[in-house]
Amino acid sequence: MKLLILDRDGVINYDSDAYIKSLDEWIPLPGAVEAIARLSKAGWTVAVATNQSGLARGYYDLATLDAMHARLRELVAEQGGEVGLIVHCPHGPDDGCTCRKPKPGMLQQIAAHYATPLDGIWFVGDSRGDLDAALAVHCQPVLVKTGKGERTLSKPLPAGTLIFDDLAAIADQLLL
Structure with a gap:
């Protein structure tokens, strides 16, 4: 299975x-929806793992989050592609859950859903928490410079982290 896992805010859409x-x-960030559609049409499954502590903080409700994800699916479908499983952590940073990145729970949930090991699977994010979550389950950490990516790049990164300008550049690389 060709599986790619993405963070959402700062990778797919503005943060x-x-x-x-x-x-x-x-x-959506420029080129992001098109990149997901291109990958999907080429046989890639594109899943999303996103921290959404705004739910715990009361900034928005689950219906609003679902509407955002429905919009993402709709935009990708208009380009001829589809988005795979979208998982989110609804907890705040002090809730002690196992799903909030940098914990690996959401990535493990994606692995279980697709019944596939995560070793070497690319997990694309814009924060150190994303990269640490990738490492926790032996994914390949991939950093984009969008979102918080430039800020993340200013500090030491885990060894072997791949760095790209944006999601479109990742699609270009994977579709060579």
Whole structure:
């Protein structure tokens, strides 16, 4: 199985330190939707693992989050592709869950859903927490410079981390 796992905010859509709280605030990054569609049409399964502590903080509700993900699926479908499993962590940073990145719970959930090992699977993120989650389950950590990526790049990265400008550059590499 050709599986690619993506973080959401800062990788697929613009991020905000004030959180993405509404469908109107959920705005895809240039080329991201097209990249997912291109990968999907080439036989890749593209899954998403996203921390959404705004739920725990009361900034938005599950219906709003579901609407954002439905919009993502709709935009990718308009380009002829599809989005695989989307998992989210609804917990706050102090809730002690096992799913909030850098913990590996969401990545393990994706592995179980697709009944596939994660060794070497690319997990694309824009934060150190994403990279650490990847390492916890032996995924290949991949950093994009979008979102918080430039800020993350200014500090030491895990050995072997791959770095790309954006999701479109990753699609270009995987579809060579």
